[in-house]
Amino acid sequence: MLIRTPRASDEKEFAVTPRKLYQQRRQFMKQCAAGAAWATAGWLLPSESSASLIPSNPKRSPYSTTEEWTDKQAATHYNNFYELGYGKTDPSRRAHMLITEPWTVTVEGHCEKPGTYSVEDLIRSEEIEERIYRLRCVEAWSMVIPWLGVSLGSVLKRLQPTSQARYVAFQTIMDPENLPGQRRDVLDWPYVEGLRIDEAMHPLTLLTVGMYGKVLPNQNGAPIRIVVPWKYGFKSIKSIVRIRFVEEQPPTAWNRATPHEYGFYSNVNPTVRHPRWSQRRERRIGEFGKRPTLMFNGYEEEVASLYAGMDLSKYF
Amino acid sequence: MIRPVPWVAPALFLLCLAPAVELAHGLYTNALGPNPLETLTRDTGKWTLRFLLLTLTISPLIRLFQWQFLLRYRRLLGLIAFQYGTIHLTTYLWFDQFFDWAEIWLDILERPFITAGMSAFVMLVPLALTSSRWAQRVMGQAWKRLHRLIYVSAFAGLLHYFWLTRADFLEPAIYAILFALLMLARIRRTTTVSAGES
Incomplete structure (x- = not known):
């Protein structure tokens, strides 16, 4: 009989992995990997917490068009969002680079309720309605998109702007460390936009948190943006972090870059010549032919009175 | 002088056509994104400029490295540029x-x-029309002068x-920097040649 005196460095009996468990080691590794992938996916994909804001059965709106929706794949993979890149497919490819949590919107300027608000502070789930709007890009293409949001005016009223608030200025997130587009000076970052207070208060102007029944994809301006359907797309500023009530007309990003091409108002107008694209016609994404562009993108009846007496070729 | 390899010209020709084939295939399989016609216009425009720049690269290469055989492919590259244009x-x-011609x-x-x-584009038309060996022979010095239009055309394209x-x-x-370098190479040659002649 062999009598062994165990050395101090020898494995103790209880420390040895049971054969049965040892034989399952591959499965164990797989489970670990799956768990890690699950955790990463939860972190990368749009989180469900902000999705809880989106009602499953949103109110319909009389402002909705009955036109056929643009294919969702197109609306989420053909984007101008220069913070995520200057090509049309860059924003969807790099959507994960926009960090939307945590997110706050700073409200400041001439109002009674300045402060820092969360998206949920500004928008209540039960108020959200679906608005199917035409979207007309200044590049002469257009889409029809079912947005989810509330009238910006109803939110602004709660913030109680004072009589000095003649304009509303908006600012997109500034995060050059994560947003590759902001690392080059193609625009004067951060992206800023503005509306006259009556434009901002107009019931068509939508403070938007979702599209196609879901929370906004990052490339479409998550978590909160505005949609101004009678103006060229670049006025509908994305991923808003700051709302400021001001007295003077605020600077706007594209106007600063190329003032003779992009005016402050930038209302869709087929009669105002543009040095780059004829605005008389547009291509609805998904269609072969072109269709005539409508005055105020077809919202003339609703918004023309805002500009009564103004020379729209001067205030383009 | 290096003997002409018979399959190089056809192979180069097919290679130059590859982007066009890829675009046509993409159009057919709906792989050019949500606005395929825009992709088609943009990409063929870029290829026109790229091939114009390639065409302009031949002469400096011949002069720098004495690669006379490259001259054989200049016409091909120029015509490919015209094709993409x-x-x-x-x-x-x-x-x-x-x-809509009015528009x-x-x-x-x-x-x-x-x-x-x-x-x-209009400037490229006479160049394509007079690209044959025959036209080159008949026109002589006038051919050389006419074909300098490619500089102006490339500049207008930029x-x-x-x-x-x-x-x-x-x-x-x-592209502009590449064009500037290619033009610079020509200006330097002109000055050295005229200095040598005087």
Whole structure:
């Protein structure tokens, strides 16, 4: 009989992995990997917490068009969002680079309720309605998109702007460390936009948190943006972090870059010549032919009175 | 002198056609994104400029490295550039304007980038028409003078690209720098040659 005196460095009996468990080691590794992938996916994909804001059965709106929706794949993979890149497919490819949590919107300027608000502070789930709007890009293409949001005016009223608030200025997130587009000076970052207070208060102007029944994809301006359907797309500023009530007309990003091409108002107008694209016609994404562009993108009846007496070729 | 390898010219020709084939295939399989006609116009425009720049690279290479055999492929590259330019123009006339000639004429007058692009193409037409060996022989010195139009055409093409760009000037800037270098190589040659002659 062999009598062994165990050395101090020898494995103790209880420390040895049971054969049965040892034989399952591959499965164990797989489970670990799956768990890690699950955790990463939860972190990368749009989180469900902000999705809880989106009602499953949103109110319909009389402002909705009955036109056929643009294919969702197109609306989420053909984007101008220069913070995520200057090509049309860059924003969807790099959507994960926009960090939307945590997110706050700073409200400041001439109002009674300045402060820092969360998206949920500004928008209540039960108020959200679906608005199917035409979207007309200044590049002469257009889409029809079912947005989810509330009238910006109803939110602004709660913030109680004072009589000095003649304009509303908006600012997109500034995060050059994560947003590759902001690392080059193609625009004067951060992206800023503005509306006259009556434009901002107009019931068509939508403070938007979702599209196609879901929370906004990052490339479409998550978590909160505005949609101004009678103006060229670049006025509908994305991923808003700051709302400021001001007295003077605020600077706007594209106007600063190329003032003779992009005016402050930038209302869709087929009669105002543009040095780059004829605005008389547009291509609805998904269609072969072109269709005539409508005055105020077809919202003339609703918004023309805002500009009564103004020379729209001067205030383009 | 290096003997001509018979399969090089056809192989190069097929290689030059690859981008066009890829675009046609993409169009057919709906792989050009949500706005395929825009992709087609933009990409054929870029290939026109790239092949114009390639064509302009031949002469400096011959002079620098005595690679006389390259001369054989210059005509091919130039004609390929013209081919992409023709497709590019056609996509504009068709998919952008649907052959609305009044609108096209207005566009040429109103939009400097269209004016530049259209001039760039028009200048390539006589070059393509006189690209044959026969024309080259018959025209002699006049052929050389005429074909210097490619410099002006490429310059107009670059202007076209710059003027249509909204904000990201990286790619047109790269092409412009390459063009400037290629032109510089020619100016230096001209001055050294004239200095040597005097």
